[in-house]
Amino acid sequence: MYQEKIASEETLLQLVNRYKTDAESVYNTWFINNDDRLKAFRTIRRGVHQVIADIKAGTFGNDFKGSSLEFVLSCIAEQKQVFVGIAHPFYWKPKLRIPDIYENEANKRAFGQFLQACLTATKEEQLLREIILLDQKKIKGLGPAVASILYFLHPTLIPPFNTAIVNGFNKLFGENIKLGSWKEYLRMRELILQVNNKFRPHLSTDLGAIGGLLFDIGDMKILATGQQAIATEDILKIERQLAKRHKEVMDEQLEDNLHTEMQYHLLKVGRALGYDVSCASNDKSKKFQDDAFSFLCMGTIPDLGIDKETQTTIGLIDVLWFEKHTNKVAAAFEVEKSTSIYSGILRLTDLHYSLGHHVTSLYLIVPDNREKEVRLQLSRPSIRSSSASFHYILFSELRTHCDAICKFGVDKGSLVKIASSLDF
Structure with missing residues (x-):
């Protein structure tokens, strides 16, 4: 059903090749030849186990700071480019009472049970079922930012998710996906899987590769082929982003x-x-x-x-x-x-x-x-x-x-x- 929105295979293949041959792209600076990325998977799984154990034992606490969840998200944020700012949606905002997994014990247990079910899931339908069940609980402030945690549990099934990835997705496919909605995330995921399956020989079964492509497009570090004429202010923004990326690569x-x-x-x-x-x-x-x-x-x-x-x-x-x-x-x-x-x-x-x-x-x-x-x-x-x-x-x-x-x-x-x- 998305076929009409996908650019030609030749056009997308050219874009993928540009992404892979750019020495400063996410593909080359994060996805491949990166032992820190590989180490993160086991560390984050262990951290998620601890979050679940803390919620079960009633020791999780009523704030993000100092919690086992903070450690998990800190480990993910260390992956830099793609995951900078991942912790922001989970900061406890007392005036807004969000995300409501710190002071509301029922919501806290639901979140722990969701993580446990996803951690032990072995099939795609199990993950989707748990996401839908969590969404139905309407826990205030708890949206698909959780998907980036799930990516480190199931990297071939769950693509990472943040503002830049959504922006890149919308630019590339002419969509209007919104942040904060699991329904929108699942719709985006379907197209990402469809495209990734088609270009898997050029990308990876690990959805971090295509996630990085969308991130670079959304962060204006790679221009999506077919994009309309670019305004001067956007050109300046692109130049600033490229200079920033170059500095980051040199620092790394x-x-x-x-x-x-x-x-x-x-x-x-x-x-x-x-x-x-x-x-x-x-x-x-x-x-x-x-x-x-x-x-x-x-x-x-x-x-x-x-x-x-x-x-x-x-x-x-x-x-x-x-x-x-x-x-x-x-x-x-x-x-x-x-x-x-x-x-x-x-x-x-x-x-x-x-x-x-x-x-x-x-x-x-x-x-x-x-x-x-x-x-x-x-x-x-x-x-x-x-x-x-x-x-x-x-x-x-x-x-x-x-x-x-x-x-x-x-x-x-x-x-x-x-x-x-x-x-x-």
Whole structure:
């Protein structure tokens, strides 16, 4: 029924190709070759589990700030381009009493039950049924912004949703979809699925790819083919947006370079101390100062005797040290740049518990200007009371002392000399 509104296949294919070949498009800066994006799926699922558990236990609270839902949305917002501002619809606005999932206990339970049903759903019709049932409850202020949470639970079935994506959709397909309506969202979703199925060989089964295309169009970073003549003020806006995007890409590149440098130092130190070392599986193609990670690292991490999904997730931890010729993890490291330190803590905690509590050397590698933040996160009662023990190392300390530890270090205990924790 939407066929008359879809541009020709040739026109859309040209647009998709422009999107994929633009080095600064969402496709290239977020969707592909991005281990942070892949890590986010497990972290967000774990966060949603916590939201459900808090609502069940009556400990969710009556405000967004400090809630487990804030953590989930913070992890999503870290995905930057597509999800900036995702938390705004969930802020508790006391004067408007929205969204009404904080003070209204029945609505809070309904929201928790909705998340649980979607988390455990295995079929498309189950998800659609839960969305329709939630919509029928008419919970004030709770609209399809939730779809961006659902995307991280079911990326092949639920496309992300925000203002820029809606604007891009309307520009590309000549529609007039409105924000805030589940009915409108489901209508938009149908056309997105129809187009994505047609162009799947050029995009992905993961709807983040086409979501990114719509975002770039809506944010005026890509012009939709066939768009009418553009006013001067719109041209200026486009130029500003392109300049902004270029700056964001350059800033992210600088962060990535720092991340790569810290990984390199950790790999170098680990090898010098006699360990087998591995970096995140998506980082094997990286290099620093002409040293390729693939030449420093093991080919693949050994079988850890755990389920496949957990093994894959552990393979995304930034750096792992293994006791020589064994599958015993000697130390694990997460390098945090601008991403949530708490999400890094959770990934290391997952590793610790998945391997039977025997990983005692868990390290966060953080920029110097985030020391206060890392101490705050490590002081959380849930972290302090766990059996996992964390240390952190500042970027400057690792950079300065890397060569000395390589030369004079004995084993992983040598790192304690440049590390800090809440205990010292």
